[in-house]
Amino acid sequence: MDTEAQHTERDPSSDTDSSGPEEGSRSARVSDDSGHEGPAGPAAAEEPLESAAAEERHPGPSWRRTALVGGACVAFLLLLSHFVIQPFLIPSGSMEPTLQVGDRILVNKLAYRFGNEPARGDVVVFDGTGSFVEEQPRGNPVTGLLHDGAAALGLAEPDETDFVKRVVGTGGDRVVCCDKDGRLTVNGAPVEERYVMLGDRPSSVPFDIVVPPDRLWVMGDHRSQSSDSRDHLGSAGGGMVPVDKVVGRADWIAWPFGRWSTVPGTDAFTAVPAPPAGGHGAGAHG
Structure with missing residues (x-):
């Protein structure tokens, strides 16, 4: 009788084990839209949500980066216009x-x-x-x-x-x-x-x-x-x-x-001679 009771208690366990490795594998995997199997369970479903939440919590770096790039461009243009081309x-x-x-x-x-x-x-x-x-x-x-x-x-x-x-x-x-x-x-x-x-x-x-x-x-x-x-x-x-x-x-x-x-150049002054070494006499203002 003890043996029968033990056998009865073991039945659910035996049924589970009898499903075999193949059935267990199917219960642990799901297929995605492309037909490839991937890990199932809450962790997989929550990944995109966690990423989106992380982006919402940290919008600062992108704005700071944009501000820094913009400020650097303006500074470069100001330096360029001050020393090279204005x-x-x-x-x-x-x-x-x-x-x-x-x-x-x-x-x-x-x-x-x-x-x-x-x-x-x-x-x-x-x-x-x-x-x-x-x-x-x-x-x-x-x-x-x-x-x-x-x-x-x-x-x-x-x-x-x-x-x-x-x-x-x-x-x-x-x-x-x-x-x-x-x-x-x-x-x-x-x-x-x-x-x-x-x-x-x-x-x-x-x-x-x-x-x-x-x-x-x-x-x-x-x-x-x-x-x-x-x-x-x-x-x-x-x-x-x-x-x-x-x-x-x-x-x-x-x-x-x-x-x-x-800006168009000109050859209008090509024939103009250099001023005399001693300089010209004082000109009369008209």
Whole structure:
């Protein structure tokens, strides 16, 4: 009788064992949508939920990464514009047809960094403080910093002290307008200024000047619409721009895309001789 009781108690266990390894294996595995079998049970079902929950709990790194990348890009552009290439927005028509209102030019700030100096015919951007405009008191520093940053990226108009003009005379040159044929001359040689706005005269204001050393005589291509060296003949600097006030040379038009190109060069001054070693006599201001 003891044997029968033990046998009865063992029956459920025996039934389970009798299912065999194959049936046990089927109960431990399920098939996925692709027909491959994978582990079954709560752990497999909970994996995607846990991953999604982890992403929701830790959204910070992606935002911080984006902010860091954006900040690094802005810092790189500011450094680039400060030392190498700076965009400038053209706000007026004083350099038409070469540069038009709304053009964004790229100024090469390395052009005159290694012993080179501005040459006749170059289109340059310069700080006109002390030559074209008087020194102004500083305004709100925060507003000024924001404006300078936007201007450095070409997103705002340049400071009112920044100008873009064409170099017509360099140190020692005698620049005269006009000769009997109505042409501008440099060191006695007439200059065929094909870059001047069609219909404009070389100058409606007569002048005869000698450019001091380390100074520049600059004029706009749209002569009738340009306030340039001619307008400052009677000022302290005589309309001359110090070479060390030149920001750089305008080499490219970057915007709008339809005008993407290099700033056209000119051979107008090829025949101009160098100024005499002893210098010219003092010119009469007209």
